[in-house]
Amino acid sequence: MEMYLQFGHGMKEHCKCLFRRWGGGTVILSPRDLTQDQLQRFAKEIIEVNGRILLDPQLYNPRATHSRLTNHDYWPRDFMTGMLLGGPGLNRILIDLRELNGLAQASEYIIPGIYCERVDDDWLAIQESINEEASSVFTDKKRLATICLSSEALRFEEQVETVLSSSELWNVDGYYVVAEHPKDHYLVDDPLWLTNLLILCSGLKLQGRKVLVGYSNHQMISLAAANIDAIASGTWLNVRSFSPDKFQENEDDSPSRRTIWYYCPQTLSEYKPAFLDMGLRVGILDQLRTDISFDSEFADVLFSGALPSSTAFSEQQAFRHYLQCLKVQSVQARKSSFKETLDMQLQILDIAKKQIATFHNVGVLGQDRDFADIVDVIQAALLGLKISRGFVLERQW
Numbered sequence: 308m309e310m311y312l313q314f315g316h317g318m319k320e321h322c323k324c325l326f327r328r329w330g331g332g333t334v335i336l337s338p339r340d341l342t343q344d345q346l347q348r349f350a351k352e353i354i355e356v357n358g359r360i361l362l363d364p365q366l367y368n369p370r371a372t373h374s375r376l377t378n379h380d381y382w383p384r385d386f387m388t389g390m391l392l393g394g395p396g397l398n399r400i401l402i403d404l405r406e407l408n409g410l411a412q413a414s415e416y417i418i419p420g421i422y423c424e425r426v427d428d429d430w431l432a433i434q435e436s437i438n439e440e441a442s443s444v445f446t447d448k449k450r451l452a453t454i455c456l457s458s459e460a461l462r463f464e465e466q467v468e469t470v471l472s473s474s475e476l477w478n479v480d481g482y483y484v485v486a487e488h489p490k491d492h493y494l495v496d497d498p499l500w501l502t503n504l505l506i507l508c509s510g511l512k513l514q515g516r517k518v519l520v521g522y523s524n525h526q527m528i529s530l531a532a533a534n535i536d537a538i539a540s541g542t543w544l545n546v547r548s549f550s551p552d553k554f555q556e557n558e559d560d561s562p563s564r565r566t567i568w569y570y571c572p573q574t575l576s577e578y579k580p581a582f583l584d585m586g587l588r589v590g591i592l593d594q595l596r597t598d599i600s601f602d603s604e605f606a607d608v609l610f611s612g613a614l615p616s617s618t619a620f621s622e623q624q625a626f627r628h629y630l631q632c633l634k635v636q637s638v639q640a641r642k643s644s645f646k647e648t649l650d651m652q653l654q655i656l657d658i659a660k661k662q663i664a665t666f667h668n669v670g671v672l673g674q675d676r677d678f679a680d681i682v683d684v685i686q687a688a689l690l691g692l693k694i695s696r697g698f699v700l701e702r703q704w
Contacts, residue, residue, distance in 0.1 A: 308528075308530070308531045308535060308536065308537060308538065308637045308638065308640050308641045309333070309536060309537035309538075309637060309638070310537065310538055310539070310540065310630075310633055310634045310637035310638070311332070311333040311334065311335055311361070311519070311537050311538070311539035311540075312325070312332065312333070312334040312335070312539065312540070312541055312630070313334075313335050313337075313521055313522060313523070313539040313540055313541040313546040313547075314334050314335060314336050314337045314340060314341075314541065314546070315337060315340055315541045315542060315543055315545060315546035316340055316542075316543060317542065317543075318340075318541060318542055318546075319349055319352075321542060321623075321626055321627060321630070322334050322353060322358070323352060323353070323356055324627065325627065325630060325631065325634075326353065326356040326357065326358045327356050328631070329634065330357060331356070331357035331358060331359070332357075332358050332359070333358065333359040333360070333361060333414075333537070334353060334358060334359075334360060334361070335361045335362070335363050335417075335521060335539050336349070336350070336360060336361065336362045336363065336411060337363060337365065337546075338362070338363070338364065338365055338375070338376055338379050338407075339365055339373055339375055339376040339553070339554060340375065341375075342375065342378070343379065343380070343407065343410065346362075346407070346410065346411055347410045347411065350410070350411040350412050350413075351412075354412060359414045360411050360412055360413045360414060361413055361414065361415060361417055361451075362404075362407065362408050362411050362413050362416075362417060363417055363453075363483070363521065364381070364404055364417060364418075364419035364453075365419075365554060366382075366383075366400075366419035366420070366421065367420070367421060367422040367455050367485070367551050367554065368421070368422055368551055368554055369383050369386045369390075369391070369421065370386055371551075371554035371555060372554075372555050372556040373553075373554050373555060373556050374556060376554055379403075379407070380403045380406075380407070381400050381401075381403035381404045381407060382400075383396065383400055388433075391421065391433045391436060391437060392432065392433060392436045393436050393440060397436065397437065397440050398440060398444065400419070401419075401437075401440055401441055401444040401445065402444060404416075404419065405444055405445060408445075408448075413448070414448065415448050415449045415450070415451055415480075415481075416441070416445040416448050416449070416450045416451065417451050417453060417483050418437060418438055418441040418445065418450055418451060418452050418453055418479065418483075419437060419453060420434060420437065420452060420453025420454060420455050420483075421433055421434075421455065422455045422457065422487075422551050423454075423455060423456050423457060423460055424457045424459070424460065425457070425459070425460055425466065426456070426460055426463075426466035426467075426469045426470055431469075431473050434452070434454075434473075434477075435473070435476075435477065438450075438452050438477045438478060438479055439478065441479075442478040442479075449480040449481065449517075450479045450480050450481075451479065451480065451481045451482055451483045451517065451519065452474070452477055452479040452481070452482050452483065453482075453483045453485065454470060454474070454482055454483070454484050454485070454507075454511075455484075455485040455486075455487075455549075456470070456484075456485075456486055456487065456507075457487050458486075458487045458488060458489040458490070458500060461486055461487075461500050461503045461504055461507070462489075462497070462499055462500055462503065463503070464503055464506065467503045467506055467507045467510075468510075470507065471507065471510040471511065474511065474514070475514055479516070480516060480517060481516040481517030481518060481519065481536075482511050482516060482517070482518050482519070483519050483521060484504075484507065484508060484511070484518065484519065484520045484521065485520075485521045485522055485549050486504050486520070486522075486549060487549050487550065487551070488548040488549065488550070491548070491550050491552075492548070493524065493544050493547065493548050493675070493676065494524070494526055494675075494676065494678070494681050495526060495681075495684065496680060496681065496684055497684070498683075498684045498687035498688050498691070501526075501529070501684060501685065501687075501688035502687070502688040502691035502692060502695075504530070504688075505529070505530065505532065505533050505688055505689070505691070505692040505696075506533075506691075506692060506695050506696060508520060508530055508533035508535050509532075509533035509534060509535075509692060509696045509700060510696070511535075512533060512534045512535055512536075513696075513699065513700070513703055517536050518533075518535040518536055519535070519536055519537045519538075519539065520535060520537070520538045520539070521538075521539045521549070522539065522540075522546060522547065522548055522549035523538035523539055523540045523547065524540055524547035524548060524633075525540075525570070525572075525575055525633055525636065526575075526681060526685065527540075528633075528636050528637060528640050528652075529652055529685045529688065529689060531637070531640035531641040531648055531652065532645070532648050532649050532652055532689055532692055532700075533692065533696075533700075534641065534645070534648075534700065534704060537637075538637060540630065540633055541630075542626040542629075542630075565622065566579060567579070567580065567620060567621070567622055567625050568625055568629075568676060569583060569595075569606055569609060569615075569620070569625060569628070570597075570606075570625075570628060570629040570632055570633075571595050571597065572597055572598075572601060572632045572635075572636060573597075573598070573658065573659065573662055574595075574659050574662045574663045574666065574673075574678060575655075575656075575659045575678040575681070575682075576659075576663060576673035576676060576677050576678040576679075577629075577673055577676035578595070578671065578672075578673050578676075579616075579674070580609060580615040580616040580618070580620060581615075581616045582670070582671050582672055582673070582674075583595060583609060583615035583616070583671070584614055584615055584616050585669060585670040585671050586615075586666070586669065586671045587614060587615060589669045589670075591665075591666075591669060591671075592610060592615070593610065594662070594665070594666075595610075595666070595671065596609075596610045597628070597632060600635070601631065601632050601635050602631065602635065603627075603628050603631040603632055603635075605624040605625075605627045605628035605631065606620065606624060606625070606628040608620050608624070640652070643704070644701065644704050645697060645700040645701045645704050646701060649689060649692075649693060649697075652685075652689055653686060653689060656682045656685055656686055659678060659682055660679070660682045663677070663678060663679045663682070664679075667679070
């Protein structure tokens with residue numbers, strides 16, 4: 308499973324640095340965070356470091372108010388819902404998007420799709436209309452249909468099954484899945500939500516099409532069990548989990564109270580340097596250190612012998628360390644069969660659970676980014692996938 312970068316505020320240098328390191332990569336550009344001129348210039352810089360471009364139209368709410376997003380030429384003016392059901396208004400949106408994708412030298416099209424509060428006939432009619440019109444406008448590259456579901460829609464398996472049965476008829480090459488997290492939680496503690504996301508993604512993949520899941524964090528490594536092609540993640544939380552609020556004018560680009568976190572891949576948890584101090588105090592700091600196989604020296608300063616909270620570990624290093632580790636974990640997450648993948652995922656979770664308990668016993672806690680309670684959520688969801696789709700996944704991997 309690949310790991311793409313989900314572009315967000317302040318990510319230009321991170322993308323270029325990591326792509327040089329990786330020998331290439333794919334970034335999903337954000338019109339909310341780039342003007343047309345910036346987008347065109349940045350795309351050229353990415354291609355120079357062997358990068359590939361996708362462009363997320365971010366038309367989740369056509370009435371969104373974020374000025375940088377609504378200033379793009381393709382954004383619908385005087386929007387009415389009927390505009391997305393066909394006719395010259397929809398055609399103009401897609402033609403303008405085709406031009407923007409051309410300027411960005413995008414390798415595939417992401418077809419716009421609107422946020423779905425509930426899977427019903429109205430939402431399906433709009434999706435079908437947009438995808439059908441896109442098939443006549445986006446003719447020179449492969450097309451990925453956007454499926455953006457609310458957290459509530461993902462709690463109902465019958466709504467997921469409706470998406471799966473309807474999408475089989477769409478004239479597309481793949482899917483860009485965007486899933487709203489319940490209650491805006493960074494790490495989702497609802498096993499039913501995650502089970503249904505796994506079922507959705509596995510069902511889409513069983514259609515023989517590409518599946519990319521955007522706005523992801525390390526919890527979504529579990530999607531390898533659905534045999535998807537890639538997840539996309541970034542720096543700030545608003546590109547590691549999806550909320551439609553980020554496209555409103557009053558949504559701040561960068562948090563006012565910035566906290567630096569260290570990602571520990573063996574526990575799937577993130578820790579503030581002050582809690583690493585507790586590890587140093589009792590002599591187990593090296594157990595928190597990222598293994599050399601992750602090829603990440605970005606966090607080495609935390610383990611230099613000094614008190615971790617007193618080191619020069621920076622926000623830049625924290626972000627790059629996280630993305631480097633997530634890249635390695637994503638690539639390693641999928642094996643040659645469903646059973647092998649599932650067994651490995653469950654083993655990783657068991658190891659993480661035991662290591663987290665060891666750290667808790669000496670006061671090394673991840674607070675709201677601790678994975679202790681999330682391990683059970685993922686285990687339950689993976690077993691739910693096995694019951695629902697395991698038989699067919701094992702035979703059509």
